Amino acid sequence: MPVRSERTYAISELAREFGVTARALRFYEDKGLLTPLRDGQARVYRGRDRVRLQLILRGKRVGLSLQEIKDILDLYDLGDGQRAQMQVALKKFKARIVALEAQKRDILHAIESLKEGIAFLEGRLAAPASPEGVAAARAFEKEARRRLGEGG
Amino acid sequence: MPVRSERTYAISELAREFGVTARALRFYEDKGLLTPLRDGQARVYRGRDRVRLQLILRGKRVGLSLQEIKDILDLYDLGDGQRAQMQVALKKFKARIVALEAQKRDILHAIESLKEGIAFLEGRLAAPASPEGVAAARAFEKEARRRLGEGG
């Protein structure tokens, strides 16, 4: 099989593709999350970097800090000797999953709240100062209180 | 019915209950997200503030900025006159729901990635440098590539 050299990307290409700035890519490199090759002084990104960037951005979207993301990425570079670090990482991963599952619940709550907000708004837009609008508003507040376990 | 005066909270009480600092509560007030009463100069938080704080923290956990949260909270104080703002808010809410649903997917992805990471780690911990460990590592990388639609 031929060693068909992998497709590579210039910094601006990769940036455009992922909707980030070149500055951000350099920043990630600075922080040790990306390690592109060099052609002279220009950075050359491979598929590997593209994969990593994808993971970085996904991590960011779920609220991980760059440092946390780096910890995760670094993990796969750990040698067989560092069992201690692996144990530590394992605990962190499990804790992170618990946190993410809580976050998932938060998101579902938020979506519900927003949908209630939409109902509230649409009610008021349909019939200004109408009983329905007021009712929707009261329902929303009541619901919020119920979730906090408060009296009406 | 008696006007049984609602239970109130001192700043440190509310802070402790929600696991935030008093400074944070003052900060939220500064930004217009909370409006506690005053007893002399001391802040007095009511159930209303407690509800709002709950929404604030939940919003934060799903990645909303304080400004965005404020926009949402303010909405329920809009008069019947401001139909334009309500229309704007309605669009924002709907867009936000779409974003949150994307975020939910990200979280599910992240959880999966972490579980793969855990499998990877546990494999290596169980049998250092074993074929299984290597296999898990390769599987993980391959999976990441597959998601990006790349060739192996």
Added chain:
DNA sequence: AAGTCGCTTGACGTAAACGTCAAGCTTAAG
């Protein structure tokens, strides 16, 4: 040769979300 593009490395700036004092008021306890 001169200009333009895209890239580079600093270096300084910035917004968000608080943390961390400092200095002073107030209220209950000793």
Added chain:
DNA sequence: CTTAAGCTTGACGTTTACGTCAAGCGACTT
């Protein structure tokens, strides 16, 4: 009366994640 606890308002500091120049290099075009 003074001490302590808990509150207040500034005001400055900090971290994260970049944005925004400035100045210069290298390749290509005109």
